Amino acid sequence: MAELDENWLIAFEAALWLHFYLDRQDAGVCDEVALRYADLPPREAAFAYADDYDIQRVDVDWLTVSGVCRSRR
Template sequence: MTRIDGDWLEAFDEAMLGFFAIDHADAGMDEFLLGCYAGIPAREAALAFGEDYDLNRVDTFWPPPGLNVSS
């Protein structure tokens, strides 16, 4: 079984949170599935996982256009 580097996993989770608002545990990734992506840089791996599993990207603009947040 592939050993997952802790620094890589931390960077992967950070990228997953930034792109999709979930980490690897939220995505249900086990060590085997993480190993499938561990051979590429964490940011690229997060994007590849999102594409492979059809994840929706987080809206980076807050507030979203049309949302009235004024009192």
């Protein structure tokens, strides 16, 4: 089995977090699944994964409202 590039994996998870408010574990992305998307740039891979598994984007504007869920710092 091929190995994942650690920098790609970090960027992929950052894209999942930024656009879908999920980390890899919450999204169900193990290394085997991530390898299926590793030929894409990390941001594109996050969107492709979300499209394949019908994950909705997070409207990040609500995250900036004071007192809602988590504050951005």
